[in-house]
Amino acid sequence: MKRRDFFAKSILGSIGLGALIPGMGVSKPVNRPFRKQARNIIFxxxxxxxxxxxTMADLLLRQKEGRKSRWMNYYQGGFAKRALMDTASANSLVTDSAAAGSSWGGGMRVPNGSLNVGPDGELPVPILQKFKHAGKSVGCVTSVQVTHATPASFCVNEKSRSAMQEIALKYLELEFDLMMGGGSELxxxxxxxxxxxxxxxFDKxxxxVARNRDQLMALKGEKPVLGIFSAGGMPYAIDRENDPELKKKVPSLAEMSQKAIEILSQNPNGFAIQIEGGKVDWAAHANDAPALLYDQLDFDEAVGIALDxxxxxxxxxxxxTTDHGNANPGLFAADKFSRLYTTSRSNEWVLSQLSPDNTPGQVADFIETYQGLQLKKEEIDALLKSYQETSADGLYGSTRLxxxxxxxxxxxxxGIGWAGTGHSADHVELAMYGPGSENLPAYIENYKLHNFMLDAAHVPAMVYAN
Incomplete structure (x- = not known):
């Protein structure tokens, strides 16, 4: 296996706002009283x-490019209102994404695994249905399947988050204005x-129906949109940006978000949209540092699109915000962090290319080429040995790595360490900018965000499907 040169253009160089969206400049934020009513909601x-x-994604951007993440820039400039949010579900202090999303989507806590179905069978009307009924355009953008827990939590009532084929049918019945992400198998x-x-x-x-980046960019918004750009979850940002063919076919989260806002904002009554960086969670489960940090930066570009x-x-x-913590990673040796500046592939991609047939020398060369790490012989031996044993280590995918x-x-x-491989009960960051943000308390329970959004947009609050 011969050593190959790194791609000259890293993800950080290619996802800057000016390069990513032609003609898209950064608007100067304002720190003044907002209008009394939010016509639009971007969640x-x-x-x-x-x-x-x-923290680490912001440090990576500062150290490599000398600029702050958009999220932290709004903190540092005093433009965003900031709070802590709890993340409990109806049956656990440690939530899953379905229950966490449903707390926002339905305004009540539900058991883990369910989508807007309460402990006693309650069926709160999901928030995008309320906004749609109020005359607004609505939609979801995600880097995982459009039927996955978080986007579905704003859209449907479903007893099990696993019923993604049924959720896809419900999307057809709901006829929302826009759904973008992965999940073509559904x-x-x-x-x-x-x-x-x-x-x-959907076509009928x-x-x-858009199936690739070119088709996405050609959309004008004359009709509602279904954009599906991968079989399962979309590729990790770092893998997409360093694969020219993949980058040509698969849009970034920021590109999808920009097009979605362009389309939905054509409605004079306003719009409501949820935008999810879903693969941040997948990377955290896998303890995949390159995938985690570059997908967080990919998400931060979408934050910039929304704030602008x-x-x-x-x-x-x-x-x-986020629905919950996951694996609680941290930087414990700053002198090692620079290795992440030049890596060009996720751990998942690297591990999927290796097999027990590789020699230690091939493995060493391959990892150094794509991630800049010089592993010791005993580390490589341990890695190769693991391929000879059964492993159920991979999560949310077909790989067992x-x-x-x-x-x-x-x-x-x-220098990056991990506290675990699953969700945590930590209070999480919540930030707001725009009309209604002045009413955000310093601490809020997750389910209270539902009525907070409705109040900000002057849309009627709690109702149930039956």
């Missing part, structure tokens, strides 16, 4: 974002259990 959630994730007849062609059904129902729109518009409430072993081996080389 941004970096799924599974522990405080360490937000819409393609060849992979659905009922063999229904949902792509064809009058939707524009809100600064120009003056009638948009932007909410930035030694993710957590590799993360432990990386610690002496990157």
């Amino acid at each position: 941004l959630v970096s799924d599974g974002m522990s405080t360490g994730t937000l 819409f393609d007849a060849s992979s659905r259990e009922d063999r229904r062609d949902l792509f064809g059904a 129902a009058g939707f524009s 729109f809100a600064a120009r518009d003056g009638e948009t409430l932007v909410i930035m 030694p993710n957590h072993l590799y993360a432990r081996l990386q610690f002496p080389h990157t």
